[in-house]
Amino acid sequence: MFAEGAGGRGFCPNAWIVFEGSCYLFADEANVSWTEAINFCQSHRHAHRNAHLVTVETRAEDMFIKDTARRLFKSELGTRNSFWMGASDLEVEGPWRWYPNHQMLNYTSFYSVAESHTPDQDCLILWGAFNMGWGDYYCALQIHAIC
Numbered sequence: 001m002f003a004e005g006a007g008g009r010g011f012c013p014n015a016w017i018v019f020e021g022s023c024y025l026f027a028d029e030a031n032v033s034w035t036e037a038i039n040f041c042q043s044h045r046h047a048h049r050n051a052h053l054v055t056v057e058t059r060a061e062d063m064f065i066k067d068t069a070r071r072l073f074k075s076e077l078g079t080r081n082s083f084w085m086g087a088s089d090l091e092v093e094g095p096w097r098w099y100p101n102h103q104m105l106n107y108t109s110f111y112s113v114a115e116s117h118t119p120d121q122d123c124l125i126l127w128g129a130f131n132m133g134w135g136d137y138y139c140a141l142q143i144h145a146i147c
């Protein structure tokens with residue numbers, strides 16, 4: 001996500017989608033681990049300053065992201081058609097933090113309580129197999145990324 005300054009004109013680079021003044025890249029051709037996804041998004045800073053693996057702060061933003069991801073894959077909703085998002089509980093099991101600022105998540109939408117507390121699954125997945133619900137998953141899985 002990239003926040004426009006006040007009075008921003010909603011301008012986004014090619015292939016990025018605007019929502020409420022921020023630009024999003026649904027990188028459905030990338031197949032990367034969670035750590036690689038962080039680097040992947042930062043590698044787009046030439047196109048978009050402050051580009052980073054997506055953070056989700058509001059229900060409206062969550063709905064936009066889920067709807068867009070579902071449209072990309074339509075009937076092909078499986079684990080391989082999932083996206084990394086920019087939070088993990090890698091450092092301490094349980095409390096989830098956004099990686100760019102280490103802030104605790106205020107808004108969450110894990111599709112079940114169990115899916116936020118698996119000890120060896122520590123990275124936030126937008127999970128195609130569960131209709132783009134949030135879950136924790138193995139950070140090494142190679143899937144897509146949203147910046």
Ligand SMILES: [Ca+2]
Pocket residue numbers: 089093094116117118119120121122123136
């Ligand atoms: Ca975990």
